[in-house]
Amino acid sequence: MVTNRKEKEQRREEILAAALDRFAAKGLHATTITEIARTAGISQGLLYHYFRSKEELFTALIGDALVKMNQAASGLESLPVPPDEKIRIAIVELLKTLHEETFSRTVMLIAQANLSEGTPEEAKEVLRRESGEPYAVIARIMAAGQKEGSIFDQESPDVLSMLFWTTIKGLAMQRVTNRESFKVPHPESLLRLFIRR
Amino acid sequence: MVTNRKEKEQRREEILAAALDRFAAKGLHATTITEIARTAGISQGLLYHYFRSKEELFTALIGDALVKMNQAASGLESLPVPPDEKIRIAIVELLKTLHEETFSRTVMLIAQANLSEGTPEEAKEVLRRESGEPYAVIARIMAAGQKEGSIFDQESPDVLSMLFWTTIKGLAMQRVTNRESFKVPHPESLLRLFIRR
DNA sequence: GTCTATATCCAGATAGAC
DNA sequence: GTCTATCTGGATATAGAC
Numbered sequence: 453m454v455t456n457r458k459e460k461e462q463r464r465e466e467i468l469a470a471a472l473d474r475f476a477a478k479g480l481h482a483t484t485i486t487e488i489a490r491t492a493g494i495s496q497g498l499l500y501h502y503f504r505s506k507e508e509l510f511t512a513l514i515g516d517a518l519v520k521m522n523q524a525a526s527g528l529e530s531l532p533v534p535p536d537e538k539i540r541i542a543i544v545e546l547l548k549t550l551h552e553e554t555f556s557r558t559v560m561l562i563a564q565a566n567l568s569e570g571t572p573e574e575a576k577e578v579l580r581r582e583s584g585e586p587y588a589v590i591a592r593i594m595a596a597g598q599k600e601g602s603i604f605d606q607e608s609p610d611v612l613s614m615l616f617w618t619t620i621k622g623l624a625m626q627r628v629t630n631r632e633s634f635k636v637p638h639p640e641s642l643l644r645l646f647i648r649r
Numbered sequence: 650m651v652t653n654r655k656e657k658e659q660r661r662e663e664i665l666a667a668a669l670d671r672f673a674a675k676g677l678h679a680t681t682i683t684e685i686a687r688t689a690g691i692s693q694g695l696l697y698h699y700f701r702s703k704e705e706l707f708t709a710l711i712g713d714a715l716v717k718m719n720q721a722a723s724g725l726e727s728l729p730v731p732p733d734e735k736i737r738i739a740i741v742e743l744l745k746t747l748h749e750e751t752f753s754r755t756v757m758l759i760a761q762a763n764l765s766e767g768t769p770e771e772a773k774e775v776l777r778r779e780s781g782e783p784y785a786v787i788a789r790i791m792a793a794g795q796k797e798g799s800i801f802d803q804e805s806p807d808v809l810s811m812l813f814w815t816t817i818k819g820l821a822m823q824r825v826t827n828r829e830s831f832k833v834p835h836p837e838s839l840l841r842l843f844i845r846r
Numbered sequence: 847g848t849c850t851a852t853a854t855c856c857a858g859a860t861a862g863a864c
Numbered sequence: 865g866t867c868t869a870t871c872t873g874g875a876t877a878t879a880g881a882c
Contacts, residue, residue: 460847482678482767484875495849500877540740560764566826567757570679607838615834620820628814629763637812639802645842657865681857692867768851 465501466494466515471509476557476628478572479564480510494631507572514565514575517558518582525589539646541618542590544639546620550627551636559624590616594646604648613644619645661699664689670708673754673825676761677768704769711772712761714755715779722786728790729827732794736813738786741836743817747824748833756821778845787813791843801845809843816842 470492481558482513487507489496528542565571565579587618591613597603604612619642627634652795667689671680682703686693700706725739762768762776788810794800801809816839824831 455743463847464716477764478767479676479761479764480679481676483878486875496876497850497878498848504877506876563822564676566822567674567676568826569677595815604841606836607834611834611838613834613858614823614832615816615838618823620819621822622797622817623820625760625763625818626811629765635805635808637804637808641801641808641812641842644801645838649846660865682859683857693858694860694867694868698865703858736864 455648459487460502463494465508467499467502468513472554472557472561473558475513476560477637480506510565510580511572511575515578515582517562518578520558521616522582523586524629525586529589529593534602535593535600536602536647538593539590539597539603540639540643542616545599546635547623547639547642550623556624556627559621560628563621563625582620587613587617597646602648604646615645654814657699660691663697663841664691664696665706665710668759669751669754672710672761673757677703704771708769708772708775708782710758712775712779715775717755718759719779719782720737722783725788726786731799732790732797733799733844735790736787736794736839737836738799739813740839742838744820744833744836747820749756753824757825760818760822784810784814795841798828799845801843814841 469486469637470526471483471488474488474491478510483506486496486500488506488509489499512642524545528538531538531552532542533541535541562579562583565575566583567649568576571579591609593611594609594616623637664685665805668680668685671688673686674842683693683697685706686696686704689696694839720735721742726733728735728738730738730745758777759776762772763780765773768776774787788806791806792808795802804812820834
């Protein structure tokens with residue numbers, strides 16, 4: 453039973469975790485409220501005590517995910533190291549987190565949400581507002597690296613940033629859909645895309 | 650009105666194209682039969698004259714897509730050029746087809762179907778049977794290239810093949826979700842991942 | 847706060863007229 | 865072959881007991 457405020461908050465988190473699990477596996481529309489409730493170990497009716505609708509649940513998850521991504525991105529940008537080293541660190545860290553179930557699921561969730569049609573309007577709104585930053589951060593780092601000569605310069609910073617993120621996204625999807633057989637590449641292999649040699 | 654056999658076949662194709670359009674944009678479950686019918690310009694009831702169910706439609710699309718992919722893959726393998734050149738050609742061609750709406754949609758469709766939960770069982774069956782080949786083809790080419798020294802050899806052929814396809818998949822998704830702003834990278838940029846230098 | 851039972855709605859699928 | 869009208873099932877959301 454959940455009575456005080458802290459426990460209520462915790463139950464909310466449990467529901468969110470269950471929802472992330474199911475949404476990442478099946479997508480928004482294929483996932484039923486009943487299934488989320490079952491995963492969270494509660495009755496279907498109770499879920500409505502914590503969230504008004506399935507869409508609100510989805511939107512909350514998207515919001516959380518983007519906040520975390522933006523924090524990570526701005527943390528990266530403020531590191532006191534040269535641009536190419538920032539990219540190296542970013543790749544190392546992202547490949548590490550690929551092992552964590554939660555991270556891969558979050559990437560999937562955002563990827564799905566970006567298939568804008570069929571995504572709740574409020575979720576799209578959040579995406580529009582917040583999702584540009586990680587791209588912009590990497591693009592700025594790439595630009596700085598090109599200026600000082602450490603980053604590959606036959607491609608614009610924008611395109612490099614897009615390549616960076618699409619590669620990570622592709623790997624995360626692979627990770628989610630092929631849990632058993634998935635092998636993480638070495639950071640150095642991916643770095644070859646961006647570092648000038 | 651559709652009377653003879655050829656016209657019937659054509660109408661089937663129209664419905665398949667409409668379904669691919671909608672499934673790629675919204676996914677299997679978020680897409681309604683009504684919507685597909687409207688996109689194809691026919692009534693909802695008529696669709697059942699051509700396909701038994703939404704799932705059959707989906708499975709047919711997956712089947713078509715995999716057949717085409719496998720044809721392309723085996724065509725690539727039999728080209729009379731060295732391995733690194735095969736990879737080059739594959740990248741050039743794939744980046745070209747990225748411009749075609751249909752190709753990107755097809756990639757999306759397969760990516761979605763791979764989120765196995767929520768995918769119809771027959772579609773999963775087809776995927777299991779047929780989807781390994783493109784990976785295997787690229788892995789074999791990578792292995793041959795490593796043997797003769799033209800391909801990057803600090804990563805196994807399997808991982809290189811996975812990197813190859815996840816990169817393409819990531820770009821296709823980007824293409825579908827950001828039609829307006831999407832810029833295709835130069836083939837040489839991607840080649841850097843695989844070619845030994 | 848939590849559950850069970852139920853109302854409501856909507857999409858998939860069918861039937862039948864033309 | 866094609867359409868409109870209808871049946872049916874399942875999922876969201878609500879109501880009400882505990």
